[in-house]
Amino acid sequence: MAHELSYDPILHSQRHFRSLLDSMSRPGTINELSAVDLTPPPGLNRASVLVAFALLNADVQFHLVGMTEQEAAYLTTNTGSSHATEVAGAAFVFTAGHEPPALLEEINCGTLTYPDTAATIVIQVEAMAQEPSADGLILTLQGPGIDGRTSVWVRGLSPDLLLALQARNAEFPLGIDALVTCDGGGEGSARVLGIPRTCQVTWEVC
Amino acid sequence: MVEDVKFRASYNFAFIDESTKKEVRRKILKAVCIPGYQVPYSSPEMPISRGWGTGGLHLTLSLIGPRDVFKIIDQGSDASVNACSLRQFVKRMTGCEVTFDTAAATLIQSRHRVPEEILTDKQILVLQVPQPEVLRGVERYEFKTRQMHAEADYAKIWVSLYEAYVRFGTMMRGSGYPIRVNGRYIATPSPIPRWDVPNLSMAHCLYLFGAGREKRIHCIPPYTKVEPLEFEDVLFHVEAFPGIRCAASGEDNAFLDEVYDDEGTRKFVINDSNFLDKVRSGPRPSQRLFTNPD
Amino acid sequence: MGYVAVKGGQDAIDNAAELVEYYRWRERPQPIETTQVRSQFRLLIDKVMGEGSLYSPEHAALALQQVEGDVFEAAFILRAYRATLQRRFYSDTLNTRDMFVQRRISSAFREIPGGQVLGPTRDYTQRLLDPSLARDTPGIDAFLGEFESRIDRTKLRGVTSFSKVIDLLMSEGLMRRDQYTDEDRRVVDITREAIKFPAPRSARLQMLARAETGGLMCIGYSTMRGYGESHQTVGELRMGTVPVRITDQSGRKRYIGRIKVTEAEMIGRVAVKKKGALPLLSVGYGLCFGQNETKVICMGMLDSALRNPNVNSPGNNQEFVLYHTEGVELYGFTNHLKLPHYVTFQAGLHNLRDVVDRAEKQRGVRAAEFAAVAAAAAATPKPRL
Numbered sequence: 001m002a003h004e005l006s007y008d009p010i011l012h013s014q015r016h017f018r019s020l021l022d023s024m025s026r027p028g029t030i031n032e033l034s035a036v037d038l039t040p041p042p043g044l045n046r047a048s049v050l051v052a053f054a055l056l057n058a059d060v061q062f063h064l065v066g067m068t069e070q071e072a073a074y075l076t077t078n079t080g081s082s083h084a085t086e087v088a089g090a091a092f093v094f095t096a097g098h099e100p101p102a103l104l105e106e107i108n109c110g111t112l113t114y115p116d117t118a119a120t121i122v123i124q125v126e127a128m129a130q131e132p133s134a135d136g137l138i139l140t141l142q143g144p145g146i147d148g149r150t151s152v153w154v155r156g157l158s159p160d161l162l163l164a165l166q167a168r169n170a171e172f173p174l175g176i177d178a179l180v181t182c183d184g185g186g187e188g189s190a191r192v193l194g195i196p197r198t199c200q201v202t203w204e205v206c
Numbered sequence: 207m208v209e210d211v212k213f214r215a216s217y218n219f220a221f222i223d224e225s226t227k228k229e230v231r232r233k234i235l236k237a238v239c240i241p242g243y244q245v246p247y248s249s250p251e252m253p254i255s256r257g258w259g260t261g262g263l264h265l266t267l268s269l270i271g272p273r274d275v276f277k278i279i280d281q282g283s284d285a286s287v288n289a290c291s292l293r294q295f296v297k298r299m300t301g302c303e304v305t306f307d308t309a310a311a312t313l314i315q316s317r318h319r320v321p322e323e324i325l326t327d328k329q330i331l332v333l334q335v336p337q338p339e340v341l342r343g344v345e346r347y348e349f350k351t352r353q354m355h356a357e358a359d360y361a362k363i364w365v366s367l368y369e370a371y372v373r374f375g376t377m378m379r380g381s382g383y384p385i386r387v388n389g390r391y392i393a394t395p396s397p398i399p400r401w402d403v404p405n406l407s408m409a410h411c412l413y414l415f416g417a418g419r420e421k422r423i424h425c426i427p428p429y430t431k432v433e434p435l436e437f438e439d440v441l442f443h444v445e446a447f448p449g450i451r452c453a454a455s456g457e458d459n460a461f462l463d464e465v466y467d468d469e470g471t472r473k474f475v476i477n478d479s480n481f482l483d484k485v486r487s488g489p490r491p492s493q494r495l496f497t498n499p500d
Numbered sequence: 501m502g503y504v505a506v507k508g509g510q511d512a513i514d515n516a517a518e519l520v521e522y523y524r525w526r527e528r529p530q531p532i533e534t535t536q537v538r539s540q541f542r543l544l545i546d547k548v549m550g551e552g553s554l555y556s557p558e559h560a561a562l563a564l565q566q567v568e569g570d571v572f573e574a575a576f577i578l579r580a581y582r583a584t585l586q587r588r589f590y591s592d593t594l595n596t597r598d599m600f601v602q603r604r605i606s607s608a609f610r611e612i613p614g615g616q617v618l619g620p621t622r623d624y625t626q627r628l629l630d631p632s633l634a635r636d637t638p639g640i641d642a643f644l645g646e647f648e649s650r651i652d653r654t655k656l657r658g659v660t661s662f663s664k665v666i667d668l669l670m671s672e673g674l675m676r677r678d679q680y681t682d683e684d685r686r687v688v689d690i691t692r693e694a695i696k697f698p699a700p701r702s703a704r705l706q707m708l709a710r711a712e713t714g715g716l717m718c719i720g721y722s723t724m725r726g727y728g729e730s731h732q733t734v735g736e737l738r739m740g741t742v743p744v745r746i747t748d749q750s751g752r753k754r755y756i757g758r759i760k761v762t763e764a765e766m767i768g769r770v771a772v773k774k775k776g777a778l779p780l781l782s783v784g785y786g787l788c789f790g791q792n793e794t795k796v797i798c799m800g801m802l803d804s805a806l807r808n809p810n811v812n813s814p815g816n817n818q819e820f821v822l823y824h825t826e827g828v829e830l831y832g833f834t835n836h837l838k839l840p841h842y843v844t845f846q847a848g849l850h851n852l853r854d855v856v857d858r859a860e861k862q863r864g865v866r867a868a869e870f871a872a873v874a875a876a877a878a879a880t881p882k883p884r885l
Contacts, residue, residue, distance in 0.1 A: 009224055010218070010219050010224060011219075011271065011272070013224070013227075013228070014220075014227075014269075014270070014271045015271055017231045017268075017269075018269065018271065020235065021231075021234065021235065021238065021269070021412075024235050024238045024239060025238050025412045025427050025428060026327070026427075026428060054228075054231070055228060055231060055232055055235075056228070057224075057225050057228045057229070058225070059225070059228075059229060059692070060232070091232070111356075112356035112357070113352045113353060113355075113356045114246075114696075115240050115243060116233065116236040116237070116240060116243065116245040116246075118236075120235070144241050144388050144427040144428075144429065144430040145238075145427040145428055145429055145430070146429055147408075147428075147429045172390060173240050173243060173390070173391075175239075177235070177236070177239040196238060196239035197239050197240070198239060198240070198241065198388065198427075217584070218584075221584070223584065223586065225587075229692075246693070246694035246696065247693075247694060248691065248692050248693055248694060249694060250583040250691065251576070251579040251580045251582070251583045251828060252580060252583070253577075253580040255576070255828075255831065255832035255835060255836065256828055256829045256831070256832025256833055256836075257829075257832040257833035257834075257835070257836030258832060258836055258839065260832075280839070280840060281840045281841075281842055281843045282843060283509075284509075285508065285509035285510070286509055286840055287509045287512055287513050287840075288839055288840075289509065290509040290510040290512075290513050291513055294510070317839075318841075318843050318844060319843060336833070336836070346819075347697075347811075347819055348697050348819055349697040349698060349819070352697075374855045375854075375855060375858045375859075376851055376854050376855055376858075378851055378855075379851070380844065380846075380847030380848035380849070380850060380851040381843065381844040381847040381848065382844070397843075397844045397847075398843075399843055399844075399846075399847040400847065419829045419832060419833055421694035421695075422694070445847065445850045461843075463842060463843070463846065464842075464846055464849070477843060
């Protein structure tokens, strides 16, 4: 199983973490994760892999939806984290944006005394941009981290998934935080967008 | 004779091991997603004493990269002895560029002050926190304060402010004035003076708070509403320095330190040492100033 | 100008560090070697290893030498060093029944299987200051030669391991393994996650094992004097070396060495709430690195006390005991008061001045009112009584 030798566990993970921090602190800002020479397995996009490499270790588990042994083994080899058979046991859940939303019911959304124990969901989409394009959703975001409101366009994100996420996030501080990932336009490009549980999202189809 | 190899000390970049950095980073992200809530974290021991900035260091060292420009102040001053000690440690462990210039820094660690100069959306301010539990003064038990935050049961702290007002005519919170973050969690802004509290609300920069000894991280994201606790008829005020100017620069409208010279004469000097340097040598950097209600 | 307006902070701290070295060496003493600290300050090293939470006599000796014997600083250095070490394994549970016993006593029974073994202890010496070490060089070779000649080597093979005194009580049914079944039995590692309250027993024991001895003594003692319900008996105190084993990645058990530990099993009573329930015996457990009997006795007392929470008694209060015996945190925070606090202090002065001004104005207003009333009274003719 491929151990990614070009990935620098110190410097890449620090740099990518800063981008992820910026994404979560300023929802709606699309961040480009700096390029690393990687060969992700078919079910995971480059940005999801870099999120995993930056944040997973043996102390936490992940859960993959609609993927195979290959993706799980790749993440385990490169991070030391293991696949949780029960979604509720995972700190990070990786899913495609068009997946049916039933899985959201089981994702850990924290407790009132420890809302930080909630999971983070990594949603893989086909494309995202600040400016709208065709066949997607225009998301309008409001809340902490946003000056007024901001919009961003994504393709490959199901409105049902957004509705289900909204439902899980209805009782703050309980909730699930989301990172939306996709491969970018250029070679090796990886994009990420943050939607913390505090973010109010409305959308229109375009 | 003990062989050198047993005691050879070589350090990971930014000192902390990568596994712990990941844990801190995950916790930072959760803190961002739950503004004002105290996230417990492992807080391993550092070569710096507990109570002297280990929480700030955990954050700084988990955030910092080789291209960051790092500034550290204590009570507003870059040259303060503990700031020098921590700066030396961070520089030794990262090789980063360090600066006294607030505008040039990408990452600022501070004990008990927010810089006067407005911070931008490219900057992160890490504040050192001695007691992250804003309710600790009214409730000594952690298991109870955790429950109080869970239920947003903040009656005790409101009562303590009210009682202080009734007894003394003021809320008696000079520093570390309690704030409500994003309309939900009541938190401590760390022991910054009231002067700095309005700077926390709807800011461009990211604020992270690290309490190493108590093992908690909390966050105020940018553009987040932060309200100091006040009553309808007893409003929040910042410190006033009526008719007083800085003895070194002649300027006012900044937080001033009281200092005594060798003759015992009391003078006031701008506390923020880099801000003072700038106003003495050039144009006054932009600030966010709060006007006290009448 | 105040001192911080001067940009000499770095110079000041560099000079301060140099002054420490100056005062250390200025009498040009004969430097002691780390190996001498290690071999001749054994009990100090044991204390530092226990509070530093790192079993390494050489590192403890070096730390003590580096800080001129300041125990808090030395334990702190070990903790900080430990935090940089890579975690490869968790060891298998130590089995103290495998201990190569140097000392083993019980206060609960006069005679026990295997006997009371006093071992190396100063408990029964008189604390008379002895100048001989200052005056003479000890005749080590003569002493060792004479001592070793009195050892009957034919008996050495017979010394194996010792059974536990509590086994006697358990076989009689006065103590049971299952008495705390509804207790939180999770094993957590408080060096990897912050402690949360109420804490499971594993977290409490882990913190007590690393706690500062004086702090434990203080609170343990208080439980003996009415600030808690406890007068326990030393069921067994043993000190010696135990083997440490780990399970490697392929699943094989590996022996990695021996460490010296002290262990106490303090016997108390189970607190009963239900009518008719028997107040059977319970064990308060203490274990630490090296030889530190005070620590394990107090640890055992507090382990028992913490199983009976009672917010009115400090020793029975988890948060009080665990938060206030964590040596590195105590040392750091109490001493942090030496850091500049002028902003916070002045912010408080502002507040106070406002209050004083307000009070003076009020007094001024009242004084004026009083004066007005008094003047009016003086002006009014008084009726004759």
